[in-house]
Amino acid sequence: MIFLLPLLSMAQNNNDTGNKTKLCEQISSISSAVDQRIADRETKLEEKRTQIENRIEERWKEYDTRLAEKREKWNINRAEHFAKLEEKAQNNEQKQAILDFKQAVETAIASRRAEIDTAIQEFRQGVAEVKNSRKAEVDAALNSLRNSVKTAFQKAKTDCEGNVSPATIRVNLRAEIKYAREKFITDKQEIDKIEPDMKELIDAKKTAIEVAIEDFKMALDEARATFKAKMELLKPQSPESPESPEVTE
């Protein structure tokens, strides 16, 4: 029986060699397929990124256009209101009081709009930063995945050429790929958490706009009070004089 042992050992070795060859061919083929899949997905991701970039740009342009249209509409309306008010001025002093009031209102509006524009620009800059930061994190996670997978396959290929059993090659490669894949999933979960950053930007914009509006309302109230006081003083004394610009308390 003992004389059969070398034969059995030889048969086992032949079997191992066959298995190893098969496994190593499979590893090589899977490695190429994985490279191709990653390359295809990179193309898709780049397309999506461009699409997102364009959509954000389009939306911002649309907001800007609509905001400009609205502002122009109210500029025209305000000009009409001032024109009507000016029509009722009875003397140069009243005309001057209206001009002063107009100047105060226009300054307050320009200031409010500038503050709002700044808030919008800061918000957009923040959005762009969140987007860029997310992109960098995604790229880092993808690099990590790509490198880990590449290293794992490279090691398996080296083991294929060395004196490592197919079972060991298989177990090691599977473990390394599993680790790389799971790490990528964890990385992605972290990357997806952009809500706190966005909320911070939205809140900051909201507060800046609220402050701008409050400041504006105060300036407007003050301008109106000053105007009314001036008009009261400039009221013609004669009962026959024509009607003054309507100033109601």
Place this chain on the structure above:
Amino acid sequence: MPAKKIAMIAAVLLAIFLLIAAVWAYCKFMTKTEPTSRAEIKIQGGKGQDIIPPPATGNVDDLVASVLKDIDDESKILTQEDSDADLIADDSQEIGDFGQSIDENEIK
């Protein structure tokens, strides 16, 4: 032909004419009211939210009220771009797909 028959034919013709006119008017109304693209929906939505400026009266309080309405009108736009946050993460699916590029179970 008796007058009664002529009147009946005239009534039927009139009914057919009215039916065609009603169908035509309905089709025209639907074409006008149904937006044909997303862009159109957006524009219509935007216009629908507009506040109409009040007419000038020469009264300072009306002027101030009009200026304050300007703020309300403007504010409607200012919050709209807050939802751009959703767009940033719109590539989440494409990123997640990378995790499916490789599966350890493929190695038999």
